[in-house]
Structure formats: structure tokens, C-alpha cells
Amino acid sequence: MAQPLYVIGHQQPDTDTVCSAIAYARLKQRQGTDAVPARAGEMNPETQFVLDRAGVETPSRLDDAAGERLVLVDHNEHSQTVSGAREAEIVEVVDHHRIGDVTTSDPIFFRNEPVGSTATILTQLYDAADESIDEETAQLLLSGLLSDTVVLRSPTTTDRDRTVAERLAELAGLDVEEYGKELLQQKSKLGEKSPREMVLGDFKEFEFGAHEVGIGQVETVEPATVLEQREAVLAAMDDVVDEREYATLLLLVTDLLEEESTVLLAGGHEDTVGEALDATFTDREAFLPGVMSRKKQVVPPLEDALS
Structure with a gap:
């Protein structure tokens, strides 16, 4: 039986990293790959709100990736990877940060673009694969995009992010500003954190x-x-x-x-x-x-x- 392919974001996962892992795993599954979304740490209140609102199961936590096959999303530096990643086989990277120190022994698919979120890139990967984006996946991708760009207010926001956000909002049946305000309220919940x-x-x-x-x-x-x-x-x-x-x-x-x-x-x-x-x-x-x-x-x- 072939090993599953874990699609996983960085430690201290945020909304873009978790939603990107889920969305990309779904795309890989449609393409016939046994892909599993995973996370490398505890969920924060905003991300849990997003998944609960969309009715999506929280990805399982992968504590040790040694010996596993990985797709890294939303990061490409070993200081941010899941434990054991140095002893794993990294087969793909999709990211929007600076190029870090992750290296591989074989050529891999490596997509890195200067946009405001990994979700923006994944929307383009769905298009490139000629795969439609359903309402639930659109909501996840929109959440990641709006969270990482602070509802399109961050200086990292590009015109491409804005265009993709409007498209995803239409697919998800959401208003960018109204839904964005919900996310900001959740992002601000520090609760009883020490x-x-x-x-x-x-x-x-x-x-x-x-x-x-x-x-x-x-x-x-x-x-x-x-x-x-x-x-x-x-x-x-x-x-x-x-x-x-x-x-x-x-x-x-x-x-x-x-x-x-x-x-x-x-x-x-x-x-x-x-x-x-x-x-x-x-x-x-x-x-x-x-x-x-x-x-x-x-x-x-x-x-x-x-x-």
C-alpha cells in the first residue's frame, strides 16, 4: 500500500496554512493522489471558527514527519517545518514567503509567488488543473486569503489577491468586508491566553x-x-x-x-x-x-x- 501524501503547513498554524493544506489536499485527491491534510500544531480561535463555520473537520495533527512524504504549504524553512521534516521526503512546496533552506535530493514542484496568501496561489492551481472550486473550498480559500492579508489591508496585498478574493467570495456566497469583519473579531480573541x-x-x-x-x-x-x-x-x-x-x-x-x-x-x-x-x-x-x-x-x- 502506497504511503499517503501529507499536505502540511508551518508550526503555530494560522488560517492560511490550515485552509491551504485542506484545499490543496482536496485538489490532489481529485487528481488521484492519496493526499491527507495535516497540521503541525494547535489551532487558533480564528482558524477553528473558520472550519466550524464551514462544517469542515479539523485536520489531524502530525507530530513527527520522519519517513513520511510531505507537501509543504505556506512555508519553506526548516525552522518552521513539522518535527521530523528533515528525515521526510518533501515532494512539493507551495508558498508565498522568502525562499528558505529546505532542500531536496530530486527536482520537485516548487511554486512560490509574491502574493498576499498561499490561498491565492492555490486558486490559480485549481484553474491550471481545470478543476472547479466548490462553495466550501471557496470559503476556506477566501478565509486564508482574508486572514493573511488582514482583509486586503496588509501591505503584502496585491491586485491579484483582490481579484481572487472577489471571485472566491462570489463562489462562497459571502461578502468580502462583512465576512472579513467576522474574521477580524475572531483573530482578536485572546481569551485566557497566558x-x-x-x-x-x-x-x-x-x-x-x-x-x-x-x-x-x-x-x-x-x-x-x-x-x-x-x-x-x-x-x-x-x-x-x-x-x-x-x-x-x-x-x-x-x-x-x-x-x-x-x-x-x-x-x-x-x-x-x-x-x-x-x-x-x-x-x-x-x-x-x-x-x-x-x-x-x-x-x-x-x-x-x-x-
């Missing part, structure tokens, strides 16, 4: 030269919910830095309504980070007007500064 859970909830690791860097992000319409716990959050960040030996760790607290962020810092390189982000830190905190995207507005200047 400071550590806030730091690591939407978190990615990067290697910038010799430096290991962690960057977390909390997207909310109520940033005070996080910033009122500033000292506890900074203490949690310090603990993570000590445990993982990061050169520096940043937490972006992004105000979705005002379209700006406050950044907290742990570890070293405060001056370098401040210069890279054109910001001045006071008591390990800095204000970043107009900054919403970790991928486009934070990672590139930090990589240049620290590499």
Missing part, C-alpha cells in the same frame, strides 16, 4: 547569518489587552530567549483598526533592531506606525541588519 501563549501563538524562527531570531505577532482590535500585561509578556519573552538561545526576540502587537504596531524586544541587538525598523526603543518597547506585515516590513530589514 503571556507565553501570546508570545508563541503566531511565532516564527529565522536564521539571519549567525543569529537565531524569533518574531511573534499578535493581531488584534484591542492591543491594550496585550500591552496592559507588558511586564508579564516581557518576562515570558525573556524566558523563551533563555530557553532557545535567541540572539533577539520580537513581539509585534498589531492594531488591525489603526493599521500600526507596537513592538516589544527581548534578548540583545536593541540598537541594531531599532535602526533596522527605523524606531527608537524605550524600556524595550517601540512604536511602528503603518507596520502590519512581519513578512514584508519586519523580516527583510532585520535580515539585512543582522546577517
